Amino acid sequence: MEERTVSVLDALEDVSAVLDSNDLERARTELNAPLVERPTGEWTVEPSGDPLAMGLLVVEGVLARNIRLGEATTTELVGPCDLIRPAHYYDADAPIPVGVDWFVLEPARLAVLDREVTAAVCQWQPVVTAIVAAAISRAWSLAQLLAVSHLRRVDSRLLALFWHLADRFGRVQAEGVTVPIRLTHEALGHVVGAQRPSVTTALNQLEESGRISRREGGGWLLHGEPPRELQFSKTGP
Template sequence: MNPEIVTILDEDPDLSRTITEPRLGAARRECRASVIDVPLGSWDAQSALVPARGGYGLLVLDGVLARRAGRRRRHGVELLGPGDLIRTEDAAADGATLPFAVTWRVVESARLAVLDTGFVRRSAPYPEIGVRLMARATGRARNVLVHLAIAQHARIDARLWLALWHLADRYGRVTPDGVLLPLRLTHELLADLIAAQRPSVTLSLQQLERQGRLARRDGSIVLLGDPPTEGNTGTTGAPAVKSTSSPA
């Protein structure tokens, strides 16, 4: 079966926002790429990246993927969604002084564009595209930093509440009932995201639900009320949920 070929600037218009006519029309014609579809479940990123080696990498067009890294039952996780770039360096931790096992899971079915060496050559006359990709890499690093800051909160329920609203900035959808997070966020995934243990996350979700701060519907989370503000995580006065330790 022939791979799907798409016009990248139509799939991801943000990449062309600083390219003006008449160059924009030419850029749209030149900047095309093949697409791979990735179903839910575990994903072999190293194999998938082979066609893009030497190029920009794999550009997420749709879906959400979780990159999990760690050792000795201690893990961290990063969520990647539309607009993010996955490179060979993301797939494993080869050569690191402290090696960490890296695994991938597709949280929401994904479509990935293969930005290979051919795409790099065709897009070279339009450096604005590379600039936008670089800006996203910087934004991705900032996003990880925010999650690190959230993980510094002593209370697990505060960490969880802040992390959910942070995810809502990117993935949330406003509904009449509240802000819907239409993601398959397992308790284990949330625990890795906020540097906690799964039982603590389960207790915190139950607590936040009792407080009327969120609702769980059809596997998704709906955030209710106003988002946290500076100095107020929205859990004032609630009993603290302590992290459950696990063997080192």
């Protein structure tokens, strides 16, 4: 069976704007990578073992990375443009080793940036810059979610999370902004640092207030504008 491939540029939309038509066509041809497709559910990742490979670049879909430390679990949501190296998160020699589980929340397509593809990518400065920019954006997103988890009220954390997800994955519709990611109450708690019963109570409060509603088939619909009470306000001199 012929191996399926995908262009690395399919995951990096911004690159197209900085390449002329000739370079764009050539880059699409030269930067073809093996394609991995994963359905929803738990994902057991086999380590590549190649230190010269960049890893896996998400083209489509949403994945969850669960980090388990003691009795606590936290979740990072990963999507298009994110570069992941799943095998590199396991460090048995760390002072406090953590457990890592991967789940596919929305069907995913990933480009395999193995040694050969990585070498080809490194010949294209705009592509390297785009991948680095995506990595910086992911770090910034994690910093924002860390701030979200420090909000005092659980309903505030959830509302901030939903608008954070809307900014990245949302679709604007007449009735509001759709966040098409199916997350259980427990998973939401893992993202915002709250227990499931507290999440359930807070979600009910947000629905009753008309700020969110559930979508048929999963996901959420956000109504109105982002909450002004959660926006940063500079004080002092």
